[in-house]
Amino acid sequence: MIIAGIDEAGYGPLLGPLVVGCCAFEVEAGACDPLADANSWPCLWKRLGRYVSRNRSKTGRKIHVNDSKLVYSPAGGLKELERAVLALAWTRWDPFDGLEALLGHVAPDAWAELEEYPWYRAADGERFPIEQEAMAVRLFARPCASTPTARPRGACGWRRGWSPSDSSTA
Numbered sequence: 515m516i517i518a519g520i521d522e523a524g525y526g527p528l529l530g531p532l533v534v535g536c537c538a539f540e541v542e543a544g545a546c547d548p549l550a551d552a553n554s555w556p557c558l559w560k561r562l563g564r565y566v567s568r569n570r571s572k573t574g575r576k577i578h579v580n581d582s583k584l585v586y587s588p589a590g591g592l593k594e595l596e597r598a599v600l601a602l603a604w605t606r607w608d609p610f611d612g613l614e615a616l617l618g619h620v621a622p623d624a625w626a627e628l629e630e631y632p633w634y635r636a637a638d639g640e641r642f643p644i645e646q647e648a649m650a651v652r653l654f655a656r657p658c659a660s661t662p663t664a665r666p667r668g669a670c671g672w673r674r675g676w677s678p679s680d681s682s683t684a
Contacts, residue, residue: 515543517555523582535620537602570594577601577654593645597654600643604655612642 517539524532541556548555559568567576570585577598578585586595600609607619613634617625628634636642643651 515546515548515556516540517558521581591645596643596646597651600646600648600651601655604652609648609652609655611648612636 518536519538520534520536522532522534539558541558541561543556546554546556559566565576566579568578568580570578578594579598579602582595585598586592603616603619610616610619613636614625617628642648
């Protein structure tokens with residue numbers, strides 16, 4: 515059984531940056547009827563509970579995965595959001611060193627268009643990740659990638675004209 519989800523974060527293309535993301539996990543369905551009520555589906559929170567949490571972890575041992583408005587806060591900065599996005603991406607791909615490389619994986623056709631918008635350009639001296647230490651995220655991503663309870667089927671990002679049949683990772 516494949517369980518997939520999609521969400522967006524941002525103000526939209528007319529007001530500022532917008533990110534649309536999706537994920538898909540292949541899980542054992544057991545006796546579950548995939549067409550039945552979603553409440554009968556296997557619980558990904560339980561299966562991934564060793565690595566992810568809906569709430570901010572005080573110990574830092576779990577990735578905070580939730581609505582971006584709950585993960586990001588102006589007072590806390592980008593650190594939690596950046597950690598979650600990069601750790602999950604790095605379970606699928608080798609670590610990359612910039613936004614262009616990240617988008618090369620999740621939305622390869624989008625970079626040329628996004629370069630036109632100033633909020634996607636790196637500021638002088640800006641590092642990647644911006645607030646998180648890359649090595650800490652790499653070390654965290656390694657054991658997450660090997661969990662057998664829910665296997666990532668791939669990731670996809672927004673790009674003009676994309677459809678599920680185009681995805682080489684599905």
